[in-house]
Amino acid sequence: MNPLPRRKDNFALACEVAKLYYYEDLTQDQIGEVLGLSRQKVSRLLRWAKEEGIVQIRVLEAGEDTKTLEAKLRERFGLRDVRVASTFSRDPGLVVKRIAQVAASYLRGVVESHTSLGVAYGKTLFAMTHFLVPKAVPGFQVVQIMGGYGKLKGDVVAVELARALAQNFGGSVVYLLAPAFAKDETTRDALLGDERVARVLELARNVDIALVGIGGVTSGSTLMDTGDIYPHEVEELIARKAVGNICGNFYNEQGEPVPCQADRRRIALTLQELSRIPRVIGVAGGEEKLRPILGALRGKFVNILITDDVTASALLAVD
Numbered sequence: 001m002n003p004l005p006r007r008k009d010n011f012a013l014a015c016e017v018a019k020l021y022y023y024e025d026l027t028q029d030q031i032g033e034v035l036g037l038s039r040q041k042v043s044r045l046l047r048w049a050k051e052e053g054i055v056q057i058r059v060l061e062a063g064e065d066t067k068t069l070e071a072k073l074r075e076r077f078g079l080r081d082v083r084v085a086s087t088f089s090r091d092p093g094l095v096v097k098r099i100a101q102v103a104a105s106y107l108r109g110v111v112e113s114h115t116s117l118g119v120a121y122g123k124t125l126f127a128m129t130h131f132l133v134p135k136a137v138p139g140f141q142v143v144q145i146m147g148g149y150g151k152l153k154g155d156v157v158a159v160e161l162a163r164a165l166a167q168n169f170g171g172s173v174v175y176l177l178a179p180a181f182a183k184d185e186t187t188r189d190a191l192l193g194d195e196r197v198a199r200v201l202e203l204a205r206n207v208d209i210a211l212v213g214i215g216g217v218t219s220g221s222t223l224m225d226t227g228d229i230y231p232h233e234v235e236e237l238i239a240r241k242a243v244g245n246i247c248g249n250f251y252n253e254q255g256e257p258v259p260c261q262a263d264r265r266r267i268a269l270t271l272q273e274l275s276r277i278p279r280v281i282g283v284a285g286g287e288e289k290l291r292p293i294l295g296a297l298r299g300k301f302v303n304i305l306i307t308d309d310v311t312a313s314a315l316l317a318v319d
Contacts, residue, residue, distance in 0.1 A: 014049040017042055022055065069312040073305065076316060080279065080303040084312045092286055095308050099285045100127035103306045108132070110209065110279070111169055114139035118204050120146040120247045120268070121161045122213025122222050124283050129164040140171030145204040145212075146247045146268035147180040149226040176200045178267045180248055181228040185264040192267065204269055210277045212302065214284035215245045216292045223248065233262045244292030246271065246282070246301050253291050255299025271301055279304055285311045294318060 017035070020026045021042075026034075028042045037045075049055045066084040073082045085102040087095055103124070111117065119125070119142055142165045148158045159175060166173035178197050182188035191197050215221045217237050223229060223245055229237075242250040242258040247268040250258040257271055274280055282302030284293055290311060296302050297315070307315075 010045075010048075011052075011054075014045045014052070014054055017045045018049045018055050021046060066309060066312075069309060069316070072316055073312055077297040077305075078300070079297070079305055082304070082312075083306045085285070085306070085308045087308045087310060090287075090310070095286050095310075096124050096127050097131075099283060099306060099308055100124050101131040103128045103281075103283045104131035104133070106306060107211065107281070108135055111135070111137050111140065113137060115209060116141045116143060116203070116207040117165065118143050118145040118207035118210040118269070118277065119162055119165060120144075120210075120212045121149075121158045122215060122283075124285070125211065125213050126157070126161050128283070129161060129168070132164070132168040134168055135170075137169040137171060140166070140169040142166040142171060142173040143200065143203045143207055144174065144176035145201075145207070145210060145274075147176050147178040149180050149223070149228055174200055174203055176204070176267070179228070180226075180268060181262060181265045182267060183265070188265050188267060197267070201267075201269070205273050205276070207277060209279045209281065210269075210274055211281050211283065212246050212274070214282045214289060214292050214296050214302070216288060217242050217245060217250065218288070220288070229262055233260055236260050237262075244295045246296060247274065249274075249301075251295050251299050251301070253295045253298075255295050255297070255301070257299070271299070274301060281306065283307075287311070290314050 017031055020031045021028070028039050031037070032039050032042045066086055069084045070082040073079060083102050083106050085098040087098050115137060142162045144158060144162050162173045162175065176197065178191045182191055213222070215223050217224060224234070237250055237258065237260055240258045240260065241252045243253045244251055248262070248266045249271045250260055252258055280302045281304040282296055283306045285308035293307065293311065294315060297305065
């Protein structure tokens with residue numbers, strides 16, 4: 001909140017500034033000139049006018065609005081909540097940014113005092129950090145629910161994602177200092193036996209909210225780009241008709257888990273453990289994510305979905 005006292009003169013001044021700005025289309029400099037105010041004071045008054053409800057903004061929806069799509073998806077797949085981002089381009093980069101912005105807004109609304117947030121990661125989740133609006137949340141904690149990937153392309157870095165979320169909400173972060181996939185089963189077992197790793201995974205199992213990406217198994221998906229899944233494991237997944245993964249757990253289009261050799265190397269929450277978390281938010285969209293999202297919804301691996309409008313319509317069109 002701006003430190004402007006709600007005195008009669010300030011209230012009247014804010015009303016006049018708002019009228020000049022929104023009704024008369026004067027610039028902030030022009031308003032300052034006619035009212036004898038600095039541009040900074042005009043800017044503060046305009047912000048204060050919004051916060052106090054002097055200025056209220058209403059935006060009309062066009063066509064089949066996102067609220068309708070959200071309601072249909074909730075009913076069709078038994079979801080706890082849905083947010084659909086309106087897109088005006090099918091450029092994959094812009095679609096990711098739109099979903100990321102809506103996800104950032106949604107997360108800000110659901111995070112409350114002493115919330116514990118478990119986070120995996122992916123390209124869209126990392127993009128979300130660029131749209132976060134700071135909010136101080138007492139007792140907020142971020143816990144990594146999956147180890148780190150290997151050779152990542154781009155800026156998808158697990159540690160940076162967790163740190164950015166904790167910093168935005170004024171909280172703390174608990175890192176899972178282990179790889180998402182160990183080099184072999186023996187190494188994985190040794191890491192799981194480490195007290196520090198075991199303690200973080202126990203915290204991860206008990207978070208209030210889990211924020212996860214919904215990945216594919218094709219070339220170009222975040223996990224497949226890392227090289228953490230060996231070529232013979234990729235062949236196995238394709239043969240078993242896997243279409244998606246959440247936290248490195250694979251499943252098919254019908255929402256059935258697909259066991260594979262990589263399971264024996266994974267360091268992350270399992271799908272069964274995720275199912276015990278009250279709110280699991282899946283963030284994904286775009287044409288290539290249709291089948292992974294569909295499998296995740298059919299398997300009830302997420303109970304909150306954030307996606308784009310074209311993907312939402314495609315999901316509803318599936319028999």
